[in-house]
Each structure stands twice: as C-alpha cells, then as structure tokens.
Amino acid sequence: MKAKNLKLLLTAGIGSVHIDLHAAASAGLTVAEVTGSNVVSVAEDELMRILILMRNFVPGYNQVINGEWNIAGISYRAHDLQGKTIGTMGGGRIGKLLLQRLKPFECNLLYHDRLQMEQAVEKEIGAKYFENLKEMLPKCDVIVINTPLTEKTRGMFNKEKKGVLIVNNARATIMERQAVVEATENGHIGVYSGDVWDPQPAAKDHSWRYMPNHAMTPHISGTTMDAQVRYAAGTKDMLERYFKGEDFPAQNYIVKNGEIAPQYL
Amino acid sequence: MKAKNLKLLLTAGIGSVHIDLHAAASAGLTVAEVTGSNVVSVAEDELMRILILMRNFVPGYNQVINGEWNIAGISYRAHDLQGKTIGTMGGGRIGKLLLQRLKPFECNLLYHDRLQMEQAVEKEIGAKYFENLKEMLPKCDVIVINTPLTEKTRGMFNKEKKGVLIVNNARATIMERQAVVEATENGHIGVYSGDVWDPQPAAKDHSWRYMPNHAMTPHISGTTMDAQVRYAAGTKDMLERYFKGEDFPAQNYIVKNGEIAPQYL
Numbered sequence: 001m002k003a004k005n006l007k008l009l010l011t012a013g014i015g016s017v018h019i020d021l022h023a024a025a026s027a028g029l030t031v032a033e034v035t036g037s038n039v040v041s042v043a044e045d046e047l048m049r050i051l052i053l054m055r056n057f058v059p060g061y062n063q064v065i066n067g068e069w070n071i072a073g074i075s076y077r078a079h080d081l082q083g084k085t086i087g088t089m090g091g092g093r094i095g096k097l098l099l100q101r102l103k104p105f106e107c108n109l110l111y112h113d114r115l116q117m118e119q120a121v122e123k124e125i126g127a128k129y130f131e132n133l134k135e136m137l138p139k140c141d142v143i144v145i146n147t148p149l150t151e152k153t154r155g156m157f158n159k160e161k162k163g164v165l166i167v168n169n170a171r172a173t174i175m176e177r178q179a180v181v182e183a184t185e186n187g188h189i190g191v192y193s194g195d196v197w198d199p200q201p202a203a204k205d206h207s208w209r210y211m212p213n214h215a216m217t218p219h220i221s222g223t224t225m226d227a228q229v230r231y232a233a234g235t236k237d238m239l240e241r242y243f244k245g246e247d248f249p250a251q252n253y254i255v256k257n258g259e260i261a262p263q264y265l
Numbered sequence: 266m267k268a269k270n271l272k273l274l275l276t277a278g279i280g281s282v283h284i285d286l287h288a289a290a291s292a293g294l295t296v297a298e299v300t301g302s303n304v305v306s307v308a309e310d311e312l313m314r315i316l317i318l319m320r321n322f323v324p325g326y327n328q329v330i331n332g333e334w335n336i337a338g339i340s341y342r343a344h345d346l347q348g349k350t351i352g353t354m355g356g357g358r359i360g361k362l363l364l365q366r367l368k369p370f371e372c373n374l375l376y377h378d379r380l381q382m383e384q385a386v387e388k389e390i391g392a393k394y395f396e397n398l399k400e401m402l403p404k405c406d407v408i409v410i411n412t413p414l415t416e417k418t419r420g421m422f423n424k425e426k427k428g429v430l431i432v433n434n435a436r437a438t439i440m441e442r443q444a445v446v447e448a449t450e451n452g453h454i455g456v457y458s459g460d461v462w463d464p465q466p467a468a469k470d471h472s473w474r475y476m477p478n479h480a481m482t483p484h485i486s487g488t489t490m491d492a493q494v495r496y497a498a499g500t501k502d503m504l505e506r507y508f509k510g511e512d513f514p515a516q517n518y519i520v521k522n523g524e525i526a527p528q529y530l
Contacts, residue, residue: 040345040347041345044316044319044320044345044346044347044370045316045320047316048313048316048317048320048322051309051310051312051313051316052313052317052322054309055309055310055313055485055486055489056485057313057317057482058326060482060483060485061323061480061481061482063482063483064467064473064474064479064481064482064483065474067469067470067474068483069465069466069467069483070483071483071484071485071488074482074483074485075485075488075489075490075493076490078485078488078489078490079489079490079491080305080306080309080489080491080492081309082305082309082491083491100369101369101370103369104365104366104368104369105309105366200334201334202329202334204332205332208329209329209330209332214329215326216326216329217322217325217326217328217329217339218325218328218329218333218334218335218336218339219336220320220321220325220336220339220340220343221320223336223340223343224320224340224343224344224345225340225341225343225344226344226345226347226348227345228340
C-alpha cells in the first residue's frame with residue numbers, strides 16, 4: 001500500500017466497485033458512500049423506461065427523424081400500461097419507490113425479494129410478494145431488475161412470456177450479453193431497455209448498441225443534477241463530521257473498524 | 266348531399282374533425298363517437314413524455330446509437346421529476362388521469378381549466394387550481410397541454426420559465442410552428458415533445474422533425490392496441506343499439522336530434 005497515511009475513502013455517490021474492500025478492511029481504513037442519494041432518480045428512470053417500452057416510443061421517434069409517418073407500424077406493438085403485470089426483482093429502496101409510483105396506473109404489481117415487506121408497506125403499495133422468482137417471472141409483461149448481482153441471478157432469463165419487456169438499471173452481467181441480442185432478434189424479448197453495460201464505458205462495437213428493439217442509454221439513471229447535489233451535500237457532511245470526530249450516518253458505512261458491511265460481502 | 270339514406274355517422278374512436286357537424290345537424294343525422302375510449306392511453310403517454318424530457322432520454326439513446334459515451338453530456342440537462350412544478354392546461358378527463366398518476370412523484374401539481382374540480386376530487390389529486398392561465402404558466406417546469414383549440418389558446422406561449430419542458434398531445438395549432446422551432450433553438454423551450462402535427466400526416470420536410478431538442482412522435486398516443494379494442498367494442502355496441510332502436514350512452518353523442526353537443530360548438 002502506497003498511501004501510508006490514508007484513513008478515509010469516500011465515494012461521492014454510491015458504490016464501491018472501484019475499491020478493494022478486503023484490503024481496506026485489513027488496513028483499518030474507513031470506506032463510506034452517500035447511501036440512498038440516487039434511489040429516487042433510478043426509480044423514476046425505471047418508470048420512464050417501462051412506459052417507453054410499453055408505448056413503443058423509440059420507433060415512433062425514429063419515424064419522425066427519418067421523415068416517415070406510419071402509425072400502424074408503431075401501434076401494433078404499443079399498449080397501455082393499465083392492466084398489465086409488472087414484476088420487480090428486488091423490493092428494496094428502489095423497488096419500493098418504483099412500485100409506489102406505479103400504483104395509480106392500475107397494473108398488477110409483483111415483487112420478488114429474499115425478504116417480504118412489512119405487511120402495512122406491502123398493502124399500501126399494493127404489490128404481491130413472490131418468494132420464488134421462477135414463479136413470478138412467467139407472469140410478467142414487464143420485468144424490472146432491481147437486485148444485486150449474485151451467482152443466483154446471473155443468466156437466469158429463460159421462462160418469461162414471449163415478447164416480455166425488460167428494464168435493467170441494476171447490473172449488465174445479470175444478463176448474458178449474446179442471449180439478450182438473440183432474444184431481441186427472435187422476439188423472445190420484446191424490447192430491452194438498460195442503463196448498465198459490461199464493461200463501462202461500452203465500446204463502440206458493443207453488440208447491445210446494434211441489436212434490434214432496444215431503448216438503451218449510457219449509465220445515466222442515477223446521475224441527474226438533483227442526485228449530484230445530494231452526492232455533494234452528503235460528501236461534504238461526512239468530511240465535516242470526520243474532522244469533528246463524529247460518526248457518519250450509520251447506513252453510509254461500507255467498511256468500518258476493519259469490518260465490511262454485510263450487504264457488501 | 267349525395268348519401269340520401271344516410272342516418273348515422275360513427276367515429277370508431279374519438280373526434281369529429283372529419284365531419285361537417287352543422288351540415289349533419291341540418292340534415293337530421295346522428296353523429297357519435299366512443300367517448301373516453303383513449304383517455305387512459307393519452308394520459309399514460311403524457312407521463313412518459315414528461316419523464317423523457319425531464320431525464321433527457323433522447324440524447325442518451327442517440328449516444329448509444331452513434332457509438333458514443335459521454336454521461337456528463339446528458340446529465341447536465343437531466344433532472345429528477347421529484348420536487349418540480351408540473352402544470353396542465355386542462356383538468357378534464359385526460360388531465361385528471363395524468364395528475365392522479367403524477368401524485369406519487371412528489372411534484373407541485375397545478376392545473377388550469379374553465380371550471381375548478383369538485384373539492385373532494387381536487388384534494389385527492391393534490392393539484393392547485395389556477396383560474397388565470399397566465400398566472401400558472403410562469404411557475405411551471407413542465408407544461409402539459411390538455412385543452413381544446415380555441416382562439417384564446419392559440420400561440421399563447423411567451424411568459425414561461427427559460428428552458429420550460431412542453432408536452433402537447435392536444436392540438437399542434439395551439440403552438441405557432443416557427444415559434445416552437447426558434448424557442449427550441451434559443452433554449453426558451455428546453456425540450457418539446459408532441460404527438461400532434463399540423464397538418465397530419467406531417468410532411469417529410471416539416472420543421473418540427475428537424476428542430477433541436479425535441480422528442481416528437483407521429484400521432485400515436487391514443488392508438489394503443491388496448492384503445493383500439495375499446496374503439497371496436499364501443500362501435501359494435503352503438504351499432505347493436507341502433508338496430509334495436511336503443512339510445513347510445515349519452516356522452517357519445519356529437520349530433521343528436523339536429524343539435525350539436527355543446528363541447529363541439
């Protein structure tokens with residue numbers, strides 16, 4: 001280790017993939033982030049993508065740009081969100097905010113997570129819990145991925161409805177790259193919209209740029225100007241606390257006193 | 266009039282711009298539509314557009330297509346919807362459904378209409394009424410147009426916040442065509458998303474196809490597959506009632522017994 005006086009590693013935002021957490025823990029460093037600072041941003045972005053896919057926006061926009069006018073060529077794949085079944089893999093902070101925002105659309109809302117929400121929260125949101133992901137996925141018209149990357153979730157998509165719409169702002173490697181390309185070609189996936197790539201930045205020749213039926217963006221869902229204000233304020237707050245010898249908000253710690261927070265293990 | 270035995274004109278959908286209502290009234294014809302059959306479709310589409318504009322989706326998508334990766338070039342104009350002020354010109358059926366769907370986003374919701382909503386409805390939706398449109402418009406980060414075309418509204422946009430986002434699924438001629446082009450060029454309008462054009466279909470060289478900062482589509486917001494099912498069912502229902510000598514649902518009539526319904530005058 002070169003920086004012998006290093007004591008504190010702060011992510012001005014969310015995440016720790018740029019840090020060797022085990023080395024940091026061994027060296028007694030503190031690692032922290034501005035937990036929660038982009039959850040609203042990501043949840044809003046997911047709802048935007050659900051609507052973009054369901055309403056077939058991208059082909060409509062492309063007709064405008066290309067000088068075309070063919071309403072039937074868009075509407076045959078455009079549907080109302082009302083009455084459709086939306087399932088989120090993950091009912092954590094982002095998943096909850098998404099489900100709350102979906103509620104007035106009068107959809108069937110489903111979620112899978114390791115843990116069921118408290119009954120009052122679940123009732124207020126109006127979503128149905130599936131302990132078994134494999135039971136939930138085939139019911140969904142739209143699948144939203146809000147789950148961390150684990151071996152369990154990698155490359156798992158194969159039992160969905162034909163034409164399922166997929167929103168993935170979580171991790172690109174949850175999906176097999178080539179399987180997504182083939183599924184958007186053969187119609188197994190209706191449209192795929194993701195904000196995450198492997199690797200990032202995505203190369204000019206990344207196949208997800210050129211597959212049919214996608215609504216991809218560079219990784220922007222958590223980087224609105226509002227989120228950046230929260231990142232900056234949270235980082236400033238932790239620096240001020242550090243120099244006053246005060247603790248950070250408990251949820252911000254990734255490594256503290258030589259221990260890695262359990263959600264990062 | 267050539268069709269001497271004509272008695273009934275049904276729009277398999279919404280609207281009557283293709284019919285001379287005064288001539289129909291004079292001739293004693295009945296004119297009807299499937300009122301309300303696309304209001305959910307249009308309201309969902311408006312919320313999609315609000316998010317697309319606020320989150321700066323189109324430049325992100327274009328970067329993907331063009332082999333680019335420049336997050337800062339998108340995020341400097343990407344904002345959360347949370348906390349922003351959204352105003353709808355028109356608090357009728359579409360406006361109400363839009364406001365209901367916006368409620369969980371924690372925005373400041375405003376609406377202008379000739380008539381204020383019933384107090385219980387307004388309270389449930391959580392939107393503030395403006396009798397005077399000119400008072401509402403300068404407060405808005407996003408203006409959604411849900412109002413019929415009248416002389417009063419034509420070309421009225423000139424007092425908004427710099428960079429205002431505009432969604433117009435109502436009537437293209439509410440806006441001055443060239444004024445929109447110039448405002449998207451000089452930044453007075455941040456981004457303009459509309460689903461309506463003048464004339465329709467839009468010509469290949471229509472200037473709204475080529476202006477900067479737009480998210481336009483051909484006129485598709487009311488033509489989802491779900492709306493088309495409702496159009497067909499409503500039309501079939503009216504034909505069956507007609508041949509049984511029964512009245513149509515009252516709200517469907519555009520011309521009845523020689524009189525034009527007041528909202529069409």
